[in-house]
Amino acid sequence: MTDNITTSPTNFIKTIIDEDMRTGKYDGRVHTRFPPEPNGYLHIGHAKSICLNFGLAQEYKGLCNLRMDDTNPIKEEEEYIESIKEDVKWLGFDWADRLYYASDYFDKLYEYAIQLIKSSKAYVDDLSAEEIREHRGTLTSPGKDSPYRNRSVQENLELFDRMTKGEFADGSKVLRAKVDMASPNLNLRDPVMYRILHASHHKTGDKWCIYPMYDFTHGQSDSVEGITHSICTLEFEDHRPLYDWFVNELGIYHPQQIEFARLNLSHTVMSKRKLLQLVEQGHVSGWNDPRMPTISGLRRRGYTPESIRNFCERIGVAKRDSMISVALLEHCLREDLNKKAFRMMAVLRPLKVVIDNYPDDLVEELDAINNPEDPSMGTRKIPFSKVIYIEQEDFQEDPPKKFYRLAPGREVRLRYAYFIKCTDVVKDKDTGEIKELHCTYDPATRGGDAPDGRKVKATLHWVSAQHAFKTEVRLYDHLFLSENPADEKDGQDFIAKLNPGSIERLTSCMLEPALKNVEPGYRCQFERLGYFCSDTVNSSTGNPVFNRIVSLKDEWARVQKSQE
Numbered sequence: 001m002t003d004n005i006t007t008s009p010t011n012f013i014k015t016i017i018d019e020d021m022r023t024g025k026y027d028g029r030v031h032t033r034f035p036p037e038p039n040g041y042l043h044i045g046h047a048k049s050i051c052l053n054f055g056l057a058q059e060y061k062g063l064c065n066l067r068m069d070d071t072n073p074i075k076e077e078e079e080y081i082e083s084i085k086e087d088v089k090w091l092g093f094d095w096a097d098r099l100y101y102a103s104d105y106f107d108k109l110y111e112y113a114i115q116l117i118k119s120s121k122a123y124v125d126d127l128s129a130e131e132i133r134e135h136r137g138t139l140t141s142p143g144k145d146s147p148y149r150n151r152s153v154q155e156n157l158e159l160f161d162r163m164t165k166g167e168f169a170d171g172s173k174v175l176r177a178k179v180d181m182a183s184p185n186l187n188l189r190d191p192v193m194y195r196i197l198h199a200s201h202h203k204t205g206d207k208w209c210i211y212p213m214y215d216f217t218h219g220q221s222d223s224v225e226g227i228t229h230s231i232c233t234l235e236f237e238d239h240r241p242l243y244d245w246f247v248n249e250l251g252i253y254h255p256q257q258i259e260f261a262r263l264n265l266s267h268t269v270m271s272k273r274k275l276l277q278l279v280e281q282g283h284v285s286g287w288n289d290p291r292m293p294t295i296s297g298l299r300r301r302g303y304t305p306e307s308i309r310n311f312c313e314r315i316g317v318a319k320r321d322s323m324i325s326v327a328l329l330e331h332c333l334r335e336d337l338n339k340k341a342f343r344m345m346a347v348l349r350p351l352k353v354v355i356d357n358y359p360d361d362l363v364e365e366l367d368a369i370n371n372p373e374d375p376s377m378g379t380r381k382i383p384f385s386k387v388i389y390i391e392q393e394d395f396q397e398d399p400p401k402k403f404y405r406l407a408p409g410r411e412v413r414l415r416y417a418y419f420i421k422c423t424d425v426v427k428d429k430d431t432g433e434i435k436e437l438h439c440t441y442d443p444a445t446r447g448g449d450a451p452d453g454r455k456v457k458a459t460l461h462w463v464s465a466q467h468a469f470k471t472e473v474r475l476y477d478h479l480f481l482s483e484n485p486a487d488e489k490d491g492q493d494f495i496a497k498l499n500p501g502s503i504e505r506l507t508s509c510m511l512e513p514a515l516k517n518v519e520p521g522y523r524c525q526f527e528r529l530g531y532f533c534s535d536t537v538n539s540s541t542g543n544p545v546f547n548r549i550v551s552l553k554d555e556w557a558r559v560q561k562s563q564e
């Protein structure tokens with residue numbers, strides 16, 4: 001054992017924090033924040049950032065704020081803010097009384113802007129957006145100064161004041177930082193700090209008609225909140241010199257920005273713009289469609305917060321972009337539910353089986369084990385009777401070589417019940433479709449073993465026809481066919497890569513009676529079929545419909561084996 005205070009696997013960010021703790025850089029404080037822009041629902045990539053920021057605060061006994069980065073009045077909606085709060089809580093994190101909005105700092109930012117104008121570090125520019133772009137230069141050529149760059153402090157103060165009072169039209173003027181038009185870093189070529197936008201803001205109403213740019217807001221918001229480690233994704237690495245420039249010029253408290261690689265997950269897209277497009281064009285039923293990589297979609301699908309937190313821990317944090325297989329996320333879910341979920345019986349594509357030698361009116365209550373991984377979860381009774389359903393795919397009239405399940409003349413075990421043997425197949429005269437099977441059972445095999453020691457090669461799940469209830473079950477597959485749909489180098493839009501078979505609705509599923517009254521959101525395993533969750537949107541009392549969260553087949557284990 002070491003005296004290191006951290007508990008989860010280490011990473012380069014913890015190494016930095018450990019060093020800061022050792023040198024007393026922030027008086028031993030660790031204060032992080034999660035700063036979403038409320039212009040969409042959070043996705044699994046955000047979960048990585050949430051787990052990292054809140055997780056570090058927990059480990060180092062520090063604090064983590066939740067801050068809505070609401071600088072753009074046009075895109076933000078109350079619905080998104082509420083969903084963000086719900087998702088962070090559901091993941092298991094608590095910002096206590098520290099929910100902030102970047103708009104809380106509009107007054108402060110305005111003062112900062114005035115301060116920079118007064119120290120000749122900011123100026124009002126009359127160039128249009130187009131002209132500013134032209135003056136900016138390129139990576140290989142320096143930019144050109146705006147003709148308005150050398151306005152006097154007095155003139156800048158007056159013009160900025162008039163901008164604030166609403167005297168100018170949108171886009172006619174901006175406030176820019178006076179940094180360096182020849183900097184090799186384009187972000188430092190006099191970036192825009194404020195723009196005119198005659199638009200109402202969800203928090204500040206019509207108080208402002210000028211709004212600070214994200215780059216002028218973010219670093220100072222961190223500073224105002226006393227954030228110690230401002231953790232963000234790699235694309236902000238090039239912005240760090242600008243954030244540093246602002247806090248240094250303003251002479252205010254200086255947080256340390258640290259960048260890490262964002263999560264990319266296979267077979268899905270993660271940009272909010274693309275997710276919004278899926279929603280708006282109706283390719284999915286909403287932000288919380290169970291196929292979406294959003295936290296609300298994963299929740300509705302049946303993912304547990306523990307499995308997502310565990311996934312985020314397993315993938316770790318690094319400095320280099322990579323693509324994580326969705327099979328790992330699924331693996332984490334199986335690992336969690338394997339321990340917790342009841343094993344239940346459900347038949348998705350029913351085939352009727354009549355057990356000819358079973359008494360007509362007899363109903364037996366058989367003992368079923370709730371979870372073989374955890375005996376403390378106990379047993380329950382399941383009814384057995386003369387007519388049952390089995391899975392269509394568990395019977396073949398003409399079985400190929402390695403098919404060990406039911407076939408004419410063959411004997412199999414019914415889970416927790418008896419051995420049955422198929423004696424007859426009834427078909428539709430016209431279509432040839434199999435209508436029902438006739439079987440006999442061996443009463444001596446109750447519980448699943450034959451006293452004479454004879455063996456069977458398959459155990460099938462089943463439900464009693466008169467006790468089962470019929471409902472809908474949805475099976476899901478990846479939303480996209482290609483591993484990286486956002487990669488459009490092949491000239492194909494990501495929409496063209498949608499998987500047409502990503503949802504299959506089965507409407508005649510037969511489930512064991514105990515499942516009839518489960519709460520929305522109830523998760524269990526359907527034996528041999530996978531993990532399922534009762535849908536929170538489409539279920540009603542006494543009539544749950546189910547989503548398959550994940551099948552039992554562990555792709556991740558296979559991937560890992562192949563790498564050994």
Ligand code: ATP
Binds near residue numbers: 034038048232270
């Ligand atoms: P998008 O590009 O999807 O619109 P964004 O980065 O603009 O996402 P924000 O709401 O600004 O979304 O993100 C809030 C926080 O979450 C930021 O700190 C951002 O770095 C982090 N984040 C966003 N996407 C990911 C991801 N895929 N992996 C890890 N962190 C992410």
Ligand code: MG
Binds near residue numbers: 037
């Ligand atoms: Mg962003």
